[in-house]
Amino acid sequence: MTDAPHNAPHAPVLLAEVIEALSPGPGDVVIDATFGAGGYTRAILATGAQVIGLDRDPTVQPHADAVAKDFPRQFQLIRTPFSGLAGAFAESGKAKLDGAVFDIGVSSMQLDQAERGFSFMRDGPLDMRMSDEGDTAADLVNGWDHGPLAHIFKLYGEERQSGRVATAILRRRVERPFTRTLDLAEVVEKALGGRRGAPIHPATRVFQALRIAVNDELGELERGLEAAEASLAPGGRLAVVTFHSLEDRIVKNFLTERTGNAPAGSRHAPIAIDPRKPSFTLQFKGAREAGDDERSINPRARSAKLRAAVRTEAPAWASTSGRAAA
Template sequence: MNGPHTPVLMDEVLAVLEPGAGRRIVDGTFGAGGYTRALLETGAEVVAFDRDPTARRFADPIAADPELGPRFKLIESRFSAMDELLGEGSMDGVALDLGVSSMQLDEAERGFSFMRDGPLDMRMSADGPTAADLVNELEKEELARIFFVYGEERESRRVASFLIRRRAEKPFTHTLDLAEVVERALGGRRGAKTHPATKVFQALRIAVNEELSELEAGLESAERVLKAGGHLAVVTFHSLEDRIVKAFFTARSGRTPGGSRHAPPVQGGPKPSFRMVFNGAREPAEAETAANPRARSAKLRAATRTDAPAWKAAA
């Protein structure tokens, strides 16, 4: 697998954002800085966001670059705060590359992966409850709900029951320990194509980091921060994220769910604040997925800001 500096759907995202000299772009998910560096190399100005404090080690070399540094700024914050920190109607483009980054998965001490043993943490930032806190403290029904809703794990109640029984003997502290108990609960084998604990780990990571509510707030923030004609490009990696992005663009472009982009806008509501750049989602070409397996599940959706006011934030 390529290293963490290989962003997914890079060419397609750049084509949507149309970066260049004089353009101000938000990279809402800085990570290892792949999108940011590519955007800066076009002459654009980039304001990047990342709540992970370890992202600073990738930002410092860019900031020190005499050509790129003067046009770059990293803000250590959630991307949902971009409109508050940058001002409404101030940016020409926003890029969001969602989910956990390769560098986070590769660092065992972060606790995101069951491929290497490490503390059961999973926090993208340095604060808040860890995955261990959730597994060891939540009631059975809440654990099962998290596994079912965020991991789409059909055997969520069975897994939760196994975890409750085991934690009564000894609390969970490490990733491999949790993965092995989930594997026993589901009767799977580690040699299978997908490890039985995959969905449970995804669910815990989403819950720990409040990823779906952050995405919903971030899309609304992007709507406010973009000027008319600005572009929003969102890359998702699983169906939960993609459904949220699809629903947002469907509503904001004035289309009915499942309707054609050529259909007339829905009447009676706010004016459409976006128009779709293309219908549906774009997926990576075979060459990209062969070179970077992480890209297999990626989908890109994109839209352009109209001159209509931003919609009221969801309650």
């Protein structure tokens, strides 16, 4: 972690587009649901708006302290995953929520900290927790049976040889348990036959799957979106930046449903009329992506997608979270 937390090591992706989507200004209250190093937060605060930052990672505190020092009356940090957005907003004491932004996935700041265990390129404890609570990645690979391990490797990592990897892990852990990141990466690489000129490291998908499972990232995203829906005032703006198809699919489906644009059914079945009124309207169709200039400067921007919507006056829909983790 840098000695100067306000010089954020994690460059916020699609920053200009996010600020345009949120359109914050003096008197507005915006939740930065994934505070991180405070990149989005600082840009929002610079417009005169107030920001409630959320993060479950205790290591972001120095960055939050730096932001609070620069914006003492505009900013507060509440330690919670973004599924706790509604409770955090109530705790803040603010009367009206005008915007919410989500930046989904692991940050470069977390990947760079070997002791966090997110990276297969740096040796560290096999942890992967975004908070300091709950099971670690080591708990999963040393304790789960073949079926559940293969399932998450295929579902969350889209690893085609998920069964082969799970078999290799179970075979090796009989000799000794996994405790280090490079140890697991080596076993996965051998199970998949080495790199063989592959554009990405063979362990990439397995590490992604473990990270998502350890942190319940997809379930958190679903619950976070629903919490934002329940908390945003009419006219409030939602902006979500994703970096993977699994996450983007959840956001796309959520907004498709909540804007009343979900498919009505097949031509062989009666059309079902949904009595619920749309709780959001899209700001623009599809997803916006980073331009060539940003892509050349920031590698994370290459896979980033921004979707944005505006809250209507309709009531929030009933919770449907839990589907992503199935």
